[in-house]
Amino acid sequence: MTYRITPADAAVVLIRADLPLTKERQLIATLWKNHRHVERRYQDDESLFARAIRRETLKQERTRDAEDQALLAGESDALETTVRQAGADPVLRYFQLIRLELLHVPGRVQRVMKLRTLLRDLGYKKRSPQLVRRINRALRQTRLQTLTRGQIPIRIEDAGLDTMIIFRLRPRRHPMWRGLR
Structure with a gap:
């Protein structure tokens, strides 16, 4: 779809x-x-x-x-x-809106937030394995990548609650991002 x-x-x-x-x-x-x-x-x-x-x-x-x-x-x-x-799935919609913002708002190339803020925005207090799967699926569907400061790739399940996560548009085909799913 x-x-x-x-x-x-x-x-x-x-x-x-x-x-x-x-x-x-x-x-x-x-x-x-x-x-x-x-x-x-x-x-x-x-x-x-x-x-x-x-x-x-x-x-x-x-x-x-x-x-x-x-x-x-x-x-x-x-x-x-x-x-x-x-x-629709509120997690997917949340990341679709971030993607739309990054694609079309002039000067906006990334969105930065703590994992704690992301969970709060999605209506959760804790990170469950099911929620992590939903977030990862939404990130794949919207082709967003997650980075930490210094442009180091990070997975949602590995991030601490106070880790600053940078959401950027994933390059179409870049070998560095193939291993992170």
């Missing part, structure tokens, strides 16, 4: 990038330029795609405000259930 860029995914990238309006418009045009990768109903009309992205951006900002209020009120379990009911 081919991944297609949805307005919701593009909205997340725009929110994370925090770009000025002119740069946002350029980013939307860049995303739509290769419209084979855009959801089918938006492949014929760039303005329709841009309007859908703006609607999603507003919706996600409102949702984020509601989530913040729910977290302050101590209702985090209800939020986690809502996220899991959304459909």
Whole structure:
């Protein structure tokens, strides 16, 4: 199944990038330029795609405000259930958004975070073998590589909780990355 860029995914990238309006418009045009990768109903009309992205951006900002209020009120379990009911594998979606960001946000070539932050973003406190398999599968599917400082390749299962992990786009065919899976 081919991944297609949805307005919701593009909205997340725009929110994370925090770009000025002119740069946002350029980013939307860049995303739509290769419209084979855009959801089918938006492949014929760039303005329709841009309007859908703006609607999603507003919706996600409102949702984020509601989530913040729910977290302050101590209702985090209800939020986690809502996220899991959304459909696709949240681990794969998380890394697809990172890939989209690295491909299309100008000047963004890597994403750096601690393993602890990654686990928290995914809604976990501990690293289980099943979660590590899901993360590794998602990294392979999105062709992201994991490095530590000094550009040293690292596997998720070998990283400490406070290890800074650098996510970069994996080169197409490089012999150094074949052994890491």
